[in-house]
Amino acid sequence: MNKGKVTVFRYNPEIDIQPRYETYEFPYKPSMTVLDVAMYIYEQIDGSFSFSYACSNSHCGLCGAKINGKPGLMCREMATQEMVLEPLDNLTVIRDLMVDRDEYEKHKDSLRLNLDRVNLPLQEPEKIALKDLRRFAVASRCVECYSCISVCPSLKENPHEYLGPAGFVQLARHAFDPRDDLNREVIAYSGGLYNCTTCGRCTEVCPHDIAPSENIELLRARMVASGNMPRAVSQLIEMVEKTEKLIQKGKSSFIETTSMKKAKVGLFVGCNIDYDSRLQSIAIAALKVLQKMGIEVAVPQEQVCCGQPLKEVGAVEEIQKLVLKNVKAFEQAGCTTLITICSGCGVGAKKLWPGIYKEATGKDLPFEVMDFTEYVATLPFTDFVKPLNLKVAYHDPCTLKRGQGIYEEPRKILKSITKLNENAEDACCGGGGGLRVSNLKLSQRILKNRVNSFRNMDVQAIVTGCPTCIKQLNIGLAQNGMRKVEVLHTAVVMARAMGV
Numbered sequence: 027m028n029k030g031k032v033t034v035f036r037y038n039p040e041i042d043i044q045p046r047y048e049t050y051e052f053p054y055k056p057s058m059t060v061l062d063v064a065m066y067i068y069e070q071i072d073g074s075f076s077f078s079y080a081c082s083n084s085h086c087g088l089c090g091a092k093i094n095g096k097p098g099l100m101c102r103e104m105a106t107q108e109m110v111l112e113p114l115d116n117l118t119v120i121r122d123l124m125v126d127r128d129e130y131e132k133h134k135d136s137l138r139l140n141l142d143r144v145n146l147p148l149q150e151p152e153k154i155a156l157k158d159l160r161r162f163a164v165a166s167r168c169v170e171c172y173s174c175i176s177v178c179p180s181l182k183e184n185p186h187e188y189l190g191p192a193g194f195v196q197l198a199r200h201a202f203d204p205r206d207d208l209n210r211e212v213i214a215y216s217g218g219l220y221n222c223t224t225c226g227r228c229t230e231v232c233p234h235d236i237a238p239s240e241n242i243e244l245l246r247a248r249m250v251a252s253g254n255m256p257r258a259v260s261q262l263i264e265m266v267e268k269t270e271k272l273i274q275k276g277k278s279s280f281i282e283t284t285s286m287k288k289a290k291v292g293l294f295v296g297c298n299i300d301y302d303s304r305l306q307s308i309a310i311a312a313l314k315v316l317q318k319m320g321i322e323v324a325v326p327q328e329q330v331c332c333g334q335p336l337k338e339v340g341a342v343e344e345i346q347k348l349v350l351k352n353v354k355a356f357e358q359a360g361c362t363t364l365i366t367i368c369s370g371c372g373v374g375a376k377k378l379w380p381g382i383y384k385e386a387t388g389k390d391l392p393f394e395v396m397d398f399t400e401y402v403a404t405l406p407f408t409d410f411v412k413p414l415n416l417k418v419a420y421h422d423p424c425t426l427k428r429g430q431g432i433y434e435e436p437r438k439i440l441k442s443i444t445k446l447n448e449n450a451e452d453a454c455c456g457g458g459g460g461l462r463v464s465n466l467k468l469s470q471r472i473l474k475n476r477v478n479s480f481r482n483m484d485v486q487a488i489v490t491g492c493p494t495c496i497k498q499l500n501i502g503l504a505q506n507g508m509r510k511v512e513v514l515h516t517a518v519v520m521a522r523a524m525g526v
């Protein structure tokens with residue numbers, strides 16, 4: 027029989043001064059779940075080992091734990107021959123893998139999680155439209171395993187004023203039930219609905235594919251539709267309605283200075299890079315890098331905001347016009363590939379545009395959308411670069427890693443042109459989801475954690491693919507005594523390596 031080895035977090039606050047890790051051997055079988063291993067330790071090795079479970083079948087949510095660094099249900103995950111088991115983060119440890127569920131349960135009392143009905147059904151049996159049923163049926167699958175809570179950067183920094191992803195899923199279950207008559211927008215708002223960075227970490231780990239972050243965006247859309255939105259959101263909507271851009275024009279517009287009108291490859295610039303003179307170098311670098319490799323690039327003047335920031339704050343009504351205008355601009359420029367240099371725009375163009383465009387025109391997008399790194403990684407870029415003597419770490423923008431599933435490509439590029447330190451954590455910088463304008467203090471606290479995670483890494487630059495992350499990280503580095511560390515877009519590092 028094969029042997030397995032599991033290292034387990036052990037802590038009994040009543041007798042232990044501090045937590046410790048213990049390693050146990052177990053008879054490994056490929057059909058074993060992680061819960062089977064925990065049961066083996068408890069039954070055969072140490073009866074004081076503590077963890078929770080009830081159903082062994084993914085339904086009770088009690089067996090949530092960190093398995094090899096990732097949250098999950100022990101009864102659902104298959105055991106591997108070497109494992110590390112730890113309690114979920116962001117919750118107080120009662121003993122070993124058991125966490126205090128009361129902290130979260132307290133929040134639930136304020137949510138009024140019962141069907142609150144004023145208008146009785148007009149007919150029996152009552153009919154519910156399929157589209158309504160789908161929406162609240164998904165949220166109803168939540169088993170309250172707290173995996174999402176354990177990875178939420180906003181909840182970590184603001185546990186008392188933020189419901190967190192699981193809380194909003196519970197709320198959404200009732201808010202999207204067409205039989206429910208309670209004004210749940212008020213509860214959502216007071217639970218910190220606009221404290222979410224839309225980082226998507228909760229969605230990444232949910233074992234039941236509930237997508238808490240999407241539920242949060244849908245709840246925000248209800249707030250906006252009912253007119254009960256924060257001032258920062260209504261200002262953003264007004265700005266886009268008036269200018270078709272997300273931000274005020276600075277001294278110049280990058281798009282207005284370019285002359286390339288037609289080509290197979292098009293560059294989507296995005297509002298931040300277009301109007302912010304500190305970021306325009308990203309577009310200049312991207313164009314130079316592509317041109318160096320012989321790629322002609324069109325930059326249509328008619329391109330406008332991608333619409334993704336509007337989706338994140340719940341202003342969905344305004345998006346269609348922007349999508350149609352953008353698609354027309356790149357179609358007329360003859361583009362069959364659209365390259366994004368802002369990962370937020372990229373996720374919008376990849377995930378938001380196709381559905382909206384199809385609904386409005388019945389057609390598919392006339393081009394493929396690719397992130398800059400995704401496109402460059404397909405080209406023989408190493409033929410054009412001279413490696414730099416630059417020590418860097420890579421910061422994964424949430425909208426690139428989770429939003430677009432792009433992880434390897436920037437690393438492939440950076441490994442061949444810089445000295446890449448690969449130990450950077452995967453963590454949100456606190457700049458997304460409109461958090462900086464809706465709750466600056468919370469955004470700063472998340473940012474501080476992020477910046478501190480680079481402190482001992484001995485790097486000269488942090489490289490990333492999102493202009494919002496670049497702005498946010500620059501602020502964080504300056505505020506935390508790390509001014510010497512540069513923040514660069516991958517396109518800028520490539521341009522340096524190409525000497526263009």
Ligand code: SF4
Pocket residue numbers: 167168169170171172173174175191192195231232233234235236238
């Ligand atoms: S939303 Fe998903 S991850 Fe969060 S508590 Fe519910 S089942 Fe668990």
Ligand code: SF4
Pocket residue numbers: 174177178179180181190191221222223224225226227228229238239242
């Ligand atoms: S998207 Fe990020 S900040 Fe928002 S609830 Fe999920 S984990 Fe928390």
Ligand code: FES
Pocket residue numbers: 078079080081082083084085086087088089090099100101102
């Ligand atoms: S034991 Fe119930 S979900 Fe795992």
